[in-house]
Amino acid sequence: MNLKTFKEFLIEKLIFLSGVTSIMLVILIFIFLTKEGLSLFKAVSLKDFLLGHYWYPISEPSQFGILPLILGSLFVTMGATIISVPIGVASAVYIAEIAPPRMKEVLKSGIEILAAIPSVVIGFIGMTTLVPFVKNALNLPTGLTAFSGSVMLAFMAMPTVVSIAEDALNAVPKKYKEAAFALGATHWQTIWRVVLRAASSGIVAAIMLGIGRVIGETMAVMMITGNAARIPTSLFQPVRTLTATIAAEMGETVQGSDHYHALFAIGIVLFVITFIINLIADFAVHRKLK
Amino acid sequence: MVERIKIKTADLNVWFNVIPSLKNIDIEIHEREILGIIGPANSGKSTFLRCLNRFNDLYQSFKMQGKIFIDEMDIYANIDVWGLRKKVGMVFALPVVLPLSIFENIAYGPRRHGIKNKNRLADIVENTLKAAYLWDEVKDRLDSSAMKLSGGQQQRLCLARTLAVEPDIILYDEPCSGLDPISTAKIEEAMVRFKEKYTQVLVTNNTKQAARVSDRTAFFLMGELIELDRTEKIFTNPIDQRTDDYISGRFG
Numbered sequence: 001m002n003l004k005t006f007k008e009f010l011i012e013k014l015i016f017l018s019g020v021t022s023i024m025l026v027i028l029i030f031i032f033l034t035k036e037g038l039s040l041f042k043a044v045s046l047k048d049f050l051l052g053h054y055w056y057p058i059s060e061p062s063q064f065g066i067l068p069l070i071l072g073s074l075f076v077t078m079g080a081t082i083i084s085v086p087i088g089v090a091s092a093v094y095i096a097e098i099a100p101p102r103m104k105e106v107l108k109s110g111i112e113i114l115a116a117i118p119s120v121v122i123g124f125i126g127m128t129t130l131v132p133f134v135k136n137a138l139n140l141p142t143g144l145t146a147f148s149g150s151v152m153l154a155f156m157a158m159p160t161v162v163s164i165a166e167d168a169l170n171a172v173p174k175k176y177k178e179a180a181f182a183l184g185a186t187h188w189q190t191i192w193r194v195v196l197r198a199a200s201s202g203i204v205a206a207i208m209l210g211i212g213r214v215i216g217e218t219m220a221v222m223m224i225t226g227n228a229a230r231i232p233t234s235l236f237q238p239v240r241t242l243t244a245t246i247a248a249e250m251g252e253t254v255q256g257s258d259h260y261h262a263l264f265a266i267g268i269v270l271f272v273i274t275f276i277i278n279l280i281a282d283f284a285v286h287r288k289l290k
Numbered sequence: 291m292v293e294r295i296k297i298k299t300a301d302l303n304v305w306f307n308v309i310p311s312l313k314n315i316d317i318e319i320h321e322r323e324i325l326g327i328i329g330p331a332n333s334g335k336s337t338f339l340r341c342l343n344r345f346n347d348l349y350q351s352f353k354m355q356g357k358i359f360i361d362e363m364d365i366y367a368n369i370d371v372w373g374l375r376k377k378v379g380m381v382f383a384l385p386v387v388l389p390l391s392i393f394e395n396i397a398y399g400p401r402r403h404g405i406k407n408k409n410r411l412a413d414i415v416e417n418t419l420k421a422a423y424l425w426d427e428v429k430d431r432l433d434s435s436a437m438k439l440s441g442g443q444q445q446r447l448c449l450a451r452t453l454a455v456e457p458d459i460i461l462y463d464e465p466c467s468g469l470d471p472i473s474t475a476k477i478e479e480a481m482v483r484f485k486e487k488y489t490q491v492l493v494t495n496n497t498k499q500a501a502r503v504s505d506r507t508a509f510f511l512m513g514e515l516i517e518l519d520r521t522e523k524i525f526t527n528p529i530d531q532r533t534d535d536y537i538s539g540r541f542g
Contacts, residue, residue: 173386175382175384175386176386176388176389178345178348178382178386179382179386179387179388179448180388180398181345181348181375182343182345182375182379182380182382182452183375183376183379183399183402183452183454183455184372184373184374184375184376184377184399184402184403184455185372185398185399185402186372186402189402193398193402194388194398197389197390198388198389
């Protein structure tokens, strides 16, 4: 084997190794998570775990029902989605279709900066501005509610939604627009009926990835949603999310205890949820027109 | 024979980023004729065509001097551009079907201009597809995606779609450049029949096509109008040597 073919061989193998590393990591994490999490079900049934109404991990006897946590995550995520999707998609349309070039640059870098703000800073800002405002404006006992969390998380999901939706809009062939213009359609009619339609799969993917971002978010929700593990009945109550539970309690559990395993089981639930969301996004991206 | 003048350009000059693209074009296009425009690449044929429905407005580098009148109205004055594009339809070189069903592709235009009635839309779809010689091939699958049609069928669909907004004028920008001879023949057949109703301007790279369908033919070269005359005259006895060279295939 001469030097040249040896070099080729080496580089090829190195690249292969880098390629499989990420997959290996995912598999290892999954194995670890499953191993630690599934041990819980020796002590608690799956039904009690997923549908139990009470999360009392350290009382005697302890209860590990995560329904309030699932609903907490769901409320916050839904709220954030309802706020961030219309604004995000609309601003993507503005950037991709309407904004003059200079405005486009300003907006795009603005959105990148928004994406770069650490979540703890967003949580901090929310805690000092939004939370008291919500408390006073709606006359609630506390401003630490699912609603406050939704608003702040909407800010965090927006950059993802905007930039992916904008890519999808830019990928719409220019000829579609020309064809619509040639039929006398106005700019708005063209955007609404042709461009958004042609980009719909990319926009769905943008929304799903935005939701994925919100579900996984921990720090900001921990700071502003109040962390009460109760089944919420409205958006204006304190809630606790799956992620916040793990973050808040992991430090104080005894390794190998039921509580410890329960937190890992929550991790599995989160993993499954984000996996499903990614699957939907992937399906949307590769969906072909019927 | 005195023809009514449908389109008239006066001293039309066009630049893209200061590069001249059309120079001093004076053309009169008669009502219900087919004007063929031939010329080599970059001769300004398509640019001229796109001036007539203000399609060049979409490019920021576009600059124009001179005037264009359609039915004696200055179309670069402060007018309703959308209305103009409804009146002046355009068929592109490559068929551009929208990612919708066959029915919706045709209904798209009329819907945008306020026709909501289902039966009327169905009538429009049927009539325009028949006029574009496509009805028999697609009547059983109007709800399937238009993207599944063949290239020739797609181009006839585009033609039907253009007819659906009831234009006066149809512009063709090399409409058969990607089509097989049979599809080309069908489109040409439709064009000749459309002379009853529409004024048509056909830009083509295929000089034989211009000879087959157009009443008069214009020869463009480097942004200038070299010669415009009755088609038989251009193809048998052109005045300018350059026209003769182009149509006999010595360049271009």
